[in-house]
Amino acid sequence: MSVVIVIAGLLFGAGAVAALWRIIRGPSALDRIIASDVLIATAMCAVGAExxxxxxxxxxxxxLVLALFTVVGSVSVARFISTRDDT
Incomplete structure (x- = not known):
């Protein structure tokens, strides 16, 4: 059982590092937004696994709070990007 826990922890850590790398290096705002959603989803999976x-x-x-922030954040950013593209 402890081997599975270690492997899951390493995979969650690798996912978080990859998402942070994309947040830092993302060429566009949408890349950074998607990476932040992935980072929050990884944190949610880690909390659920714990x-x-x-x-x-x-x-x-x-x-529940992380899920709410993710949904509200994604919707608000999508609305902001869509109104910015209309003009």
Missing amino acids: MAINRHTDNLPVL
Whole structure:
């Protein structure tokens, strides 16, 4: 079981580093926005995995707030980009 936990942690870490790299080096704003969504999704998966490993639901409100911020952020950025493209 601990080998699976270590592998999952390494994969979550690699995903987070790749998303941070794209946020820093992204050539456009949309690349950075998508990378931030990927970073939040990776954090949500890591929190969910931690809850599954430790068999508790204490961090469920954290997951809900992260999901809400992701949806609201993506929608607001999409609206901003669409209104900017119309002019």
